[in-house]
Amino acid sequence: MIRNLLKLDPQLQNLYKMPPAKLQQFLQIHSSKMEKFKYEFHSINVHKLTKLYNSKNISYITFHDSDYPQVLQEIHDPPLVLFFKGNKNLLTKHAIAIVGARAANKYAQTALDLILPELIRNNIVIVSGLAKGTDTFAHEKTIESGGKTIAVLGGGFFHLYPPENKALAAEIEKNHLLLSEYAPIIKPERWHFPMRNRIISGLAKGTIVVQAKKRSGSLITADMALEAGREVFAFPGPINDSLSEGTNHLIQQGAKLITSGNDILEEIILE
Known part of the structure; x- marks a missing residue:
């Protein structure tokens, strides 16, 4: 509209x-x-709203602004407005998205320990969605390793979800970047999360899927990455584990099998 x-x-x-x-x-x-x-x-009352945003350190970029991320302009249905808290300059850096199961386990943590160090050494920003499981692991391990991360939310800043990640969100806001296409007052809805996945994959040169069931939001993100002409990487898993069905299927469909950060660096161009 x-x-x-x-x-x-x-x-x-x-x-x-x-x-x-x-x-x-x-x-x-x-x-x-x-x-x-x-x-x-x-x-x-537009002036009242902008005053409120300023008091909460909330800024915004519109599609017509010069600092709107060029990589997002290339995707289908780019967000018209991006609300953000934190370091906007991270939007200009090379980025890789990491997504996976909310029920991710120690195997996902081991995978990230193998993948992240080399990416961080090459100053690549890690993008994820602040959800439980893989997203949380990706943000936390990036921060612990001295890297930079962007968290893309499925609702407005006044309704942070999931609530147990409030401390993590505060850390990201302070030293990294929180991002949402939804106005701060908008509560997260179930259908928001598949929509925000296009932003996660759109900000990145490639998307890594760590653990995922066969029917998974992570596979939607992988599809969106392919639609935008970006790379898709998958970390393989045990064939008898339901959390490996999605990633192993992606590999069968042509996603690059990875076991380290170098496997990703071989495929993307850092200019």
Whole structure:
């Protein structure tokens, strides 16, 4: 809806002056909902919101800004706005995404111990989603090893999920980067997480899948990486472990089998 509106008014200069019927047409809102929309839209106090964001150290970049990440402009349906807390300069660095099962175990930790050191030595930023399991391991081990990490959230900053990662999020906000396409007041919804996966893979030169079941959000992220023309890497696992079904399947489908960070560095170009 917003993209349709931007075609008509790229700078949104006429947004408040536009006749309701025309606004309804471009936003494709049913007439029964238009009155409610008009009331809510005109009740938004932009200055109050920006003051609130500033007080919470929340900044934002729009698709039209010069510092919007070029790598995200190349993906399907790039986010129109990125809200962030922390070091925005990490968006300009070479990055690798790491995803995997929420039920990840010690095997995933061992895999990351083999993969991360070489990547960090080459100043590669590690991108993940702050979820339980693999994401948490990836962020924590990157920080412990002196690397830099970006966490992409599935909701707004005022509703951090999962709650048990609040301390980790605070550390990332302080010394790394927290990122979300959702406004701070938006609560995470189940469908947000597959959507945010396109940002995780879109920020990176390649995506590593460490542990994943055969039906897994991590495989969605791998598909999105391929759609964006990025590399997909998979860490193999025992054939009798359900958490290896997804990664072993990716390898069968042509993803590069990796056992170290060097296996990744061989495939990506650092300019």
